Amino acid sequence: MDPTTKPRMEPETLPVVMVHGYLGGSEQWADIEAALGDRFRIIALDLPGFGRSSKRAAPRTIGGFAEQVIADLDARGIERCMLVGHSMGGMIAQEVASRIPHRLERLVLYGTGPLGAMPERFEPLDVSRERLRQDGVAKTARRIAATWLAQGEAHPGFEALSNLGAQADDEAARTALDAMANWDGRGNLARLTMPSLIIWGDKDRSYRWRQVEYLWTHLPSASLAVIPGASHAAHVEKPEVFNLILEDFLAS
Structure with missing residues (x-):
């Protein structure tokens, strides 16, 4: 073996780094950690300005968030991992993958797309920004969390999602938009050659099919899993299905 070549590690030995999205946090992955933690070392991050890191100043760009994730990997001594990004975290994951592709064994892009403006979103980002200014973070978190679930506020997981979103710093919530x-x-996708999985709920009101299809057809080594009857928080709505899909890809 060439002494400069690192041996390929089995998937179960690599950490799985989870990156949440807008108004999310590490707590949203607790059920996945409980279900898969006996097989994988799951590391759930809190982005600056959100969740348990709400007191940290948030970057002003997706690239800035990606640099924070890479710095976190470095601080933890993680040389290679599998990366999962949800929603805005999927954008961040794409940026991370474009900057350190040699450190990613696999990439999971969940409920996300290649364009941050999110065409066909349930409301334009400018509207979200203005509603945030008028209503504040807590009320905004409840309103937006309701769109992440096909059953809206009637879903048992709604309160946990909205309460987690309410932890976000006001400034971070604005600058992240x-x-x-x-x-x-879109310009980076051709360079993301690691095995990739796209997970999407077919009732997602944030990232519509055209965004998902673009990822699927422009990533060099992508598979697609569509979860019927689920919206933007498919891991909450259909946890058994979601976990089976994720586990199968990470272990394959």
């Missing part, structure tokens, strides 16, 4: 609006990852 700008970061998404100004991000376009």
